Amino acid sequence: MYGLTRASTTLIAAGVAGFLIWIATTINDHSTGGYWAVCGLIAGAGLVMALSQLLGGWTKWGVPRLSATVFLVAFIPVLIAAGWVVIAHQPGGNWASHHVLSWSSDIHIRGLVNDLANYVSVLAFGIGLVLGYSFDTTGPRQRATTVDRRQDVVTPADHRASDEPLAAEGTDAGPSTQPRTSRFGLRRRSKPVASEDRPVDETAPTQTTDHS
Numbered sequence: 177m178y179g180l181t182r183a184s185t186t187l188i189a190a191g192v193a194g195f196l197i198w199i200a201t202t203i204n205d206h207s208t209g210g211y212w213a214v215c216g217l218i219a220g221a222g223l224v225m226a227l228s229q230l231l232g233g234w235t236k237w238g239v240p241r242l243s244a245t246v247f248l249v250a251f252i253p254v255l256i257a258a259g260w261v262v263i264a265h266q267p268g269g270n271w272a273s274h275h276v277l278s279w280s281s282d283i284h285i286r287g288l289v290n291d292l293a294n295y296v297s298v299l300a301f302g303i304g305l306v307l308g309y310s311f312d313t314t315g316p317r318q319r320a321t322t323v324d325r326r327q328d329v330v331t332p333a334d335h336r337a338s339d340e341p342l343a344a345e346g347t348d349a350g351p352s353t354q355p356r357t358s359r360f361g362l363r364r365r366s367k368p369v370a371s372e373d374r375p376v377d378e379t380a381p382t383q384t385t386d387h388s
Contacts, residue, residue: 182232189228193221200297206267215262218297219304226308240311247310254306258299261292 200217204210230240264276280286292299 182229185228185232186225189224193224196221196224208266208268208270211267215296215300218300219307222301222304222306223308224304226305227311230308230311230313240313243310243312246312251306251310255303258303261289261299262296262303264289265293265296 196217200214203213203217205214260276260280263272264280266273277286277289280289
C-alpha cells in the first residue's frame with residue numbers, strides 16, 4: 177500500500193511538473209519579465225517533484241515542517257550558486273546582470289558562468305527541487321502512555337511488616353538445646369541451661385558423645 181501510494185503521488189507530480197514546463201514554453205523569455213516567469217515555472221516544477229515524495233509518505237507521513245538545517249546548509253548555497261548564473265544571463269543586459277558578470281571576472285569564474293548560459297532552466301529546476309528537500313515531517317503522532325508508578329513503590333513499612341512473623345517465630349523458639357558439632361565431627365560439651373525454678377549445678381556431670 178505504501179509503495180502504491182508513493183508511485184501514484186510521483187506520477188501525479190510528474191504530470192503537474194510537465195504541465196508547468198509546457199506553460200513555460202509558451203512565454204516569451206526575451207524580456208526580463210518573461211525570463212523570470214519561465215525560471216519561476218521551471219523552479220516550481222522542481223518543487224512539485226520534491227514535495228510529491230513528502231506527501232507520498234517518503235518520510236513516513238506526519239506534519240510537514242521546514243528543516244532549518246537543510247535550508248541553511250543545503251538550499252542557501254545552491255540558491256547563491258545557481259542564482260548567480262541565472263541573474264548573469266538575464267536578457268537586455270540590465271544593471272544586475274552587468275554587476276554579476278563584472279564580479280565573475282574579478283573572481284575568475286566568468287568562463288564558467290558563460291558556459292552555463294544554455295543550462296539556466298536546469299539550474300532553475302534544481303533550485304526548486306532543493307527547496308522541496310528542505311521540508312520534512314515529524315513522523316506519525318503517537319499517543320502518550322502514562323504509567324502509574326505508585327503500584328511499584330514499596331514503603332519501608334511493608335518490609336518491617338513482612339519481617340515481623342519471622343522475628344516472632346525466632347523469639348518463640350527460644351534458645352537451641354541441641355549440641356553443636358565441631359569441624360572434625362566431634363560434639364562439643366553443652367553447658368546446662370538455667371531455668372527460672374532450678375539453679376544451675378556447675379558440679380553436675382555433663383554428657384559426652386561416644387566417638388566410636
